[in-house]
Amino acid sequence: MPRTSPAPSPAAFADAGLAPVGTLAGVGPSLAARLDRIGIRHLQDLWFHLPLRYEDRTRLTAIADLRVGASAQVLATVDAVERGFRYRPQLRVALVDASQQTLTLRFFHFQRAQVERFTPGARVLCFGEVRQGQYGPEIIHPEYRLLAEAAPLQLEDRLTPVYPTTEGIGQRRIGELVARALERLPEAAALELIPAALCHEAGLASLRACLLVLHRPPRDADVAALLAGTHPAQGRLAFEELLAHHLGLRELRDRVRRRRAPALCGNQGLPQRLLAALPFALTAAQQRVVAQIDADLAEATPMLRLVQGDVGSGKTVLAALAAARAIDAGVQVALVAPTELLAEQHRQTLRAWFEPFGVEPVWLAGKVSGRARSSALAAVAAGAPLVIGTHALMQEAVVFSRLGLVIVDEQHRFGVHQRLSLSEKGRHGDRVPHQLVLTATPIPRTLAMAAYADLDVSVVDELPPGRTPVRTVLVAASRRGEVVERIREACGQGRQAYWVCTLIEEADEADAARGRSRDAQAAQVAWQELALALPGLRVGLVHGRLKPREKQATMQAFKAGELDVLVATTVIEVGVDVPNASLMIIENAERLGLAQLHQLRGRVGRGAQASSCVLLYQPPLSALARARLQVLRETNDGFRIAERDLELRGPGEVLGTRQTGAVEFRIADLARDGELLPLVQRIATRLRERDPAAAQRIVARWVGSTIHYAGA
Missing domain, CATH: 3.40.50.300 (P-loop containing nucleotide triphosphate hydrolases)
Structure with a gap:
């Protein structure tokens, strides 16, 4: 017999919520270890493991009403089946419904038995994201069921939650575990930790009711919200x-x-x-x-x-x-x-x-x-x-x-x-x-x-x-030559310039060391190119791989006016004060956050002369990147920029690297x-x-x- 867990009394809530997830039927040491990778160790972790999104399988959509990019559920019959091997194995199944329109199901991984079950006239209930195919709408690797000819159609009576998962745990499994955990959800009075008077004062709804709505939203729920x-x-x-x-x-x-x-x-x-x-x-x-x-x-x-x-x-x-x-x-x-x-x-x-x-x-x-x-x-x-x-x-x-x-x-x-x-x-x-x-x-x-x-x-x-606002402009990388001429002109007037190189390829934390190497390499290349393009000007280089003494000597030379142009990585983001530097060029600006761009821009405008910051970007810019860079053009107010950065990128990025102690929220x-x-x-x-x-x-x-x- 499967192991079962009795429902706790209200007074036992603390033990029930903090009971190990292994007390659920079917959760052995191996599954518990996989759940631990996504932070699920206790029953209450499953209660608060909320869906990433929802799928609507409560209704059918006619093929004629399908929208590209949206997920939909369709009931139709098989019209034709085709297997192809020209470039790679492929199975295409053409479905037709009452609207007399055709939907293609496409499979790249399939078995012979699968092909044999898709016979002309068979009823198919399928669900997936609609794409625009060569011959009309199609769904690649849909979820589907073949229905007997006279079998009654049973649709879901609630929206279907899609949960965060990890390797070795599929949607069906995590959904079953959440359902079992919810069976042990205490009554409202035992689950609620905020006293009733304060809940009333704050206008808070029942926590239990809210959890059930989020895990089992009714078909009339506001999906958009x-x-x-x-x-x-x-x-x-x-x-x-x-x-x-x-x-x-x-x-x-x-x-x-x-x-x-x-x-x-x-x-x-x-x-x-x-x-x-x-x-x-x-x-x-x-x-x-x-x-x-x-x-x-x-x-x-x-x-x-x-x-x-x-x-x-x-x-x-x-x-x-x-x-x-x-x-x-x-x-x-x-x-x-x-x-x-x-x-x-x-x-x-x-x-x-x-x-x-x-x-x-x-x-x-x-x-x-x-x-x-x-x-x-x-x-x-x-x-x-x-x-x-x-x-x-x-x-x-x-x-x-x-x-x-x-x-x-x-x-x-x-x-x-x-x-x-x-x-x-x-x-x-x-x-x-x-x-x-x-x-x-x-x-x-x-x-x-x-x-x-x-x-x-x-x-x-x-x-x-005595500080002057910094004028900020966006320039496509294809106009790099014009920017170099602008440097020549500024330095000819006795000013100095920064040229900041950022990573062209993004590196994750595990790749950080290699990322720093690419960063330094990009700066090295830019330094060589600028030295050739600006004969007569003194071009220096500083990056994270240099020894501290070398970095400091270069920075000191720039500050003393012994260098005209400083090519650098983002190591100069903070703490460098050179009042005579009036021009800042930032390569691949679209890859940096607003706060970091604002910090870099702050290296100029530290004296009385007019200063400029040129944001070089690689077109085409995404809508998000354009919105972010536009904020820098509009304002020099760091607090306004930070508010916008929070809206666009979230708290973990605004605060900086996600270390222990940084704010991270589940919901x-x-x-x-x-x-x-x-x-x-x-x-x-x-x-x-x-x-x-x-x-x-x-x-x-x-x-x-x-x-x-x-x-x-």
Whole structure:
């Protein structure tokens, strides 16, 4: 007899939802391992494993009414059968229905027995996507059934869900598993984790009813809304998923804030002396954020602040002033950046600002080795006041004696767990360092509310005076010669230019190393071509495969005006400041996201002269690519660009690489469901006050333990 699972009582919901998927009949270790690959480990994972789309098999469509590109179900009789072998084995079956129109079924993989069953006059019920064939509409490899002549026709009474699957699990199997799991779905009162009063206040429909609608939509369901993700039932689940992530991040924040931090109130006046020595005055926005940071650092609870600002808004000086306050109070500061180039830029800038006051930054990156590394590690352990580096600062061998402030630049390049692991190096008992994280990638308000609920957010929404808007133009790659002449003209007027090469072939994460190689190769070719096309001009090259010393020397030569043109990969995306550079050319611009293009464009327009950015693209542009690039032509406002990027590409791409700690949702879509976030915040606050146990269960249902990075 097959193994069966009794339905749980309402009180046993927690055990029922978290019961291993192996408790379902027919799920052995092998199938359970395959399900684990798509994140299905417990019964509740099957409850919330929602369909990708739906197929309508509740009705028939006449052949005369078929639309190319749409899926349809047809009942017809076999008119003719043809097997062909001219180029490859092929079976074509011509069907005719009452409309006297013909539909062709085409098979490239078939067996002899299959051919023999398709006899003229046989009734066939088939389903598939309609394409335009040589002789009219056709369906390639349809799903079909041969019906006995007198057999009654039985159609589905509901829309048919199509689920995400993995190798070794077909649609029929996953559908059966979901159906069995739904048999053990508790009653509404037991399934609902949000208290009834809050559900009523938020106008939330029954979670149980919504799940059943999404897995078994009735034939009169709004298919268009289901496919667009805007059906009320989907909105109900999106709300709870957003609520779970928000609650998890709030709990993370509370756990950190329950610890202590050093109250940084120095008396040597270093911040004031540094500010007085700067060759520029702070903008009003910078002054406002400095005041917020100072207030945080004066408290004995850990600062958790994100400072976001557009390209060139002056975030580095904010980090320097925070570091000065910490150093003045006698603690160590660690500043970490995602690339050696950016970290080196910070090192140079901060060394120039701090050396007059007797503070020499310690440099620690992956390429620092031998005696230099030993010396750096010893200095850090001995209490060096300012340490600057890359991911190397997070390595186990790096030991701080009194770390009091952690500054993370380009936060989205690191996972939350990495940021917290560096903070752990300054932990003494329940005392932890303050944290200041920076990003030059403007984050849409909705995304910041969801991704950074564990942080206070400051916005530097004002550019320093003297910056000029960058004019952006789109140019087809076929006009490359005109662009080269434009470079010659700009350099003839004493200006400098960037030429940025991006990957011509896309590389996935597993192919990253080879992708970087192709990237560098493309830059090498462009460098050679431009050197030939621009005789008399000094053309430099920088890419990720160069040694850090070589990269830095080339960048320094460009900054000093010893090079006219710099050919580079996207390693120059952040941190490079050359006010005399007024022209930026970006090859294959259609392959980059808006945020990255905006970052690259921010390398020019840093001085008083008019600057331009040329986006070279390979035609023809898709509608999506054209829409994205058009946004850059219309505005230099990084926040507006980020909002549009979120709509077009989704949160994972706007935040950067999808690392542990980045926001990823199963159902919710921040671009689509962002309007729910104010309500999510309100309900989260009430839930934490009234029923913290329910809040924890909601987090466990949707997020599990993944929100608690590094035991923060």
